[in-house]
Amino acid sequence: MYRERPAAVITGAVLWASEAGPDAPPTRVLPDGCLDLLWSSRAGLLVAGPDRRAHLSRSAAGERWRGVRLPPGVGPAVFGVPADELRDRRVPLDALWGRAAATLAERLGPSPTATALAAVAADRLAAGGGPDPLAVRVAALLAAGATITATAAEVGLGPRALHRRSQALFGYGPKTLARILRLRRALALAHGGVGLAEVAVRAGYADQAHLTRDVRDLAGVPPTVLLAR
Incomplete structure (x- = not known):
């Protein structure tokens, strides 16, 4: 099950959510030039970098995902690293933000919404002066x-x-x-x-x-x- 809608707080961003069924096949995520801030019920807060080719995402049965997909070029201003350092990668948020990621996870609670993730991204974007x-x-x-x-x-x-x-x-x-x-x-x-x-x-x-x-x-x-x- 997958659903998405526009994010009101960042122009061009998309909120999305999904939940894996008991026999869910891998999901083919097509390249789009975007970076995502993600939350997984199994892995916690993650960052998905820009893919050069389709990424096959495998989820455990019942695993829930929430995310905000940032428009091309916006991610570096949010995450504070060049996009090519994240190319074809999924990395824990604490690898980029250190202890601030743990503090954020506590503040968001055990099951953050995509809207809450978008608010975090919007705050970071504003603090950095907006997109390039x-x-x-x-x-x-x-x-x-x-x-x-x-x-x-x-x-x-x-x-x-x-x-x-x-x-x-x-x-x-x-x-x-x-x-x-x-x-x-x-x-x-x-x-x-x-x-x-x-x-x-x-x-x-x-x-x-x-x-x-x-x-x-x-x-x-x-x-x-x-x-x-």
């Missing part, structure tokens, strides 16, 4: 389908500088982020009933075969299998 404006602009441009060259020119950075800043803000360079955001556009179109051939054109792929290769590489399964699930 560059992250917001780069993510918006690439999500809209802008090229790497056009994005670099728009934000006033050279290619190398953009790559370096993107690593710290998103966990990977702009080319990888652009591929991941293009995948999200394609899936949104496909879930809306658009055929895969048209999805490929509208999302910016060379053709349907290109779409299939990219989805298989990033998600681990072809588009038809992914959409069926």
